[in-house]
Amino acid sequence: MEFPESNERRKKLGQAIMFGLSRGISYGIVALLFLILFFIVKQGIGVINWEFLTAMPTDGMTKGGIWPAIVGTVYLVLGSMLFAFPVGVMAGIYVNEYAVAGPVKRFVKMMTNNLAGVPSIIFGLFGMALFVNQMGFGASILAGSLTLGLLALPIVIRTTEEALKSVDDTFRQASYALGGSKLYTIRKVVLPIALPNILTGLILAVGRVSGETAPILFTVAAYFLPKLPSSIMDQAMALPYHLYVISTSGTQIEASRPMAYGTAFVLVVIVLIVNIAAALLRNYFGKKVKMN
Amino acid sequence: MRIRRFTEPIFESLIKICGYSSGFVVLLIIVFLFKEGISFFGSSPVEEGFTMYVHASNPVKDLSAAQIKDVFDQKITNWKALGGADQPIDFEFLPKCIDSYMDSLPGSLAFFPSAQTDGKLKSAIPIKIDKITVGKFLSDTEWFPTSRPAARMGVMPLLLGTLLVSFFAIIIALPLGLAASIYLAEIADERIRKILKPVIELLAGIPSVVYGFFGLVVIVPLVQSTFNLPVGETALAGSIVLAIMALPTIITVSEDALRTTPRAMKEASLALGASQWQTIRLVTVPYAASGITAAAILGIGRAIGETMAALMVTGNSAIMPPTLLQPVRTIPATIAAELGEAPFGGLHFQALFALGCLLFIITLIINLLVERVSAKRN
Amino acid sequence: MANKLETIDVHLHYGEFHALKGISLAIPDHSVTALIGPSGCGKSTYLRLFNRMNDLIPYTKITGQVLMDGEDIYKIKSSKIDHLRRTVGMVFQKPNPFPKSIFENVAYGLRVNGISDNSFIENQVEKTLRQAALWEEVKDKLKKSAFELSGGQQQRLCIARALAIEPTVILMDEPASALDPISTGKIEDLIFELKDQYTIIIVTHNMQQAGRVSDYTGFFYLGNLIEFDKTKKIFTNPSKQETENYITGRFG
Ligand SMILES: Nc1ncnc2c1ncn2[C@@H]1O[C@H](COP(=O)(O)OP(=O)(O)O)[C@@H](O)[C@H]1O
């Protein structure tokens, strides 16, 4: 059979072009990420100083600092994790250790997937309807934390489930063989091994929650507060919402631009820290578990 | 030991309850969203506490919100256009006394507090205003939720705006994401992949408000100057930002799909003298097609639900029909922008919840589609 | 008979792992050679030398000579590798048709190698499907997906797919191990038919199969070629004790 010789050249050329293109695009995407980070870091780093991080905003939020927004975000992260972490971990334990394969387990997993796919603005609407109005919490740290906690729930559930799944069954069997009950086995054997990966999930959830804006718009976020919140029933400022308001509304958008860059910088740093921490945790403990 | 016998069942039931938590939350979301959202339908577009009146002799007995707004905007000035007699419309927003005002003007139409009439009217009678229905909500082409005397709450421009921005975002993101996932799954060696992958995943971790801000200060001016536009806050700017945001989802999901192609199948292609690229194009990608489809659908879903970035860069104008180089308004951005100002429990408030219901249904459909498409391969 | 394929002192390392330890072997033209040995002894690795499939695994190192028609196929220009793979067909352990129609599976090798004459392709597809004894079963559903065929039919489709570009050598890696006895019988008949035109190497762990279809047999053990000879000789009077142990199932 005669195969056309020209085809070999065409094949080679096509491959070279397409490989080059996909490599170029991949590197382009990475470059884009660095561009975004670099841009925000470059514009924002000059604004960062002790005063910016620890002072109240002044002059219609064109000067001063972002201290109340940092405090508010910390409260919201703590509050939401206080709720989402225990519930999510227990739900993950249920799915991986207790639920038997079948329609119930499938349903539970499907619901977790669905919840993870719900847009964050829907959480905002829901939080307003349930926590702010129905339960009467008003716009408050409590309402905002619960709303953010619900949003973080599927993240915690899924990572817990994955973490437990990766624990070898022999550990469980060894414990059962020694007469350990199911719960005892989970508590003393399975959870300690899975803990680093569960913590990775916690860290990722913290990252997600600290950057979310839409769910807190109507449940807690305040445009400006002259003093720090003193109870969980108070409203609070928060970093992402602060960035949103000073970059889009108000009469002094241009004057508050440096504040906006500084706030964006702080948010980006949080994201970087969270991702690096999660990666380190995974690598460090990932190796340790393998060694045993 | 004895204590444990007590506490263990308690803990285990707690675990079980938590296990159902996400299902419970989804249920609660549905209940609360739809409770407010559904009460929107069947209500009158006229502000609560007010009624529209016409002269008793007027043959026109009912009007739609659209007609009222046109009268108010003086686009309609004669009753003939509303199916009545050929006489000019005298519209009075809040006359001092409804009856005496109407008395002398057979062509009059007025907006008046219902309570102040006390039911003893001679020449003025209330006119029926068409109630808001699901059909009208979906098909009406104008969104003026605060317009008086009758609000117009047509979801069409918002829905089209959302779809325009999202689909165009995917048109940008899909080829780029697919190329990157092919590179990561099939071309790059392990060392490079180990570096690129976490970097791309980092893209997913950046908060949407930061993307919105970046879009606002970089993409928007760029779009404005490139296309020489009066404003840069356009659907296109939104699509570009949402495309960047959808990339990590698309790349991760389609890379996973490409990796499921059996090694033997790729080897069979190479063993027949196909080049590596031919193998990717003719075997690997077709084999992973359903996973790649799932990636695209998921990406669209993310884009449709994205709030802050859309709010900050799309310009938020409910123009009909929406086009790429004009401002648009998406459903989530509308909710975010207006809920804070809508009086609690009022018509506008309910309308925003109805928007929320619509958005929820869309994302539910998308989730089901994704599950359908990914189930197909097994 | 001339030697179609020959390896001279071939060593192969997967990273640190020494998988082939100096294999020298000559395979005559138009013959069927069976490679037998316990699992993990390097049979597949050896087989995959001849179409340079091991090249795809990044950490492999190969030394020694692999000759085809007297030319070292590891010295050819990299642009000729596709050409080499065109002349060496391969059939895998599990049937692995492409996610395409039956017709397109067989036509695949022709198309990727630049043949676009549709009537020629149609003829060639029919010819090879007949050769693979599959034509009668599929001629009415050529447009259907290949996944709709049974496992045995799929494997014959894969053989047809390999034959369509008219190779001179066919490598088969346990081609019947995933199939039922009837399908296995059909594949064995097919091998018998094909050996007039092709040089066939078949890896198998089924001793009877090796005895039934092959002219020569090589016994591999732990990366070494222990013995290579006429099949009849290996099965009746092997010269090495290990071979005898393996053949008689007294393998420890
Ligand atoms: N890609 C690979 N990477 C590392 N080791 C491999 C690889 N493929 C095969 N091996 C090892 O090489 C040895 C020979 O494998 P193989 O040739 O597949 O054996 P056989 O086909 O005789 O069962 C085995 O020990 C196997 O574990």
Ligand SMILES: [Mg+2]
């Ligand atoms: Mg093998």
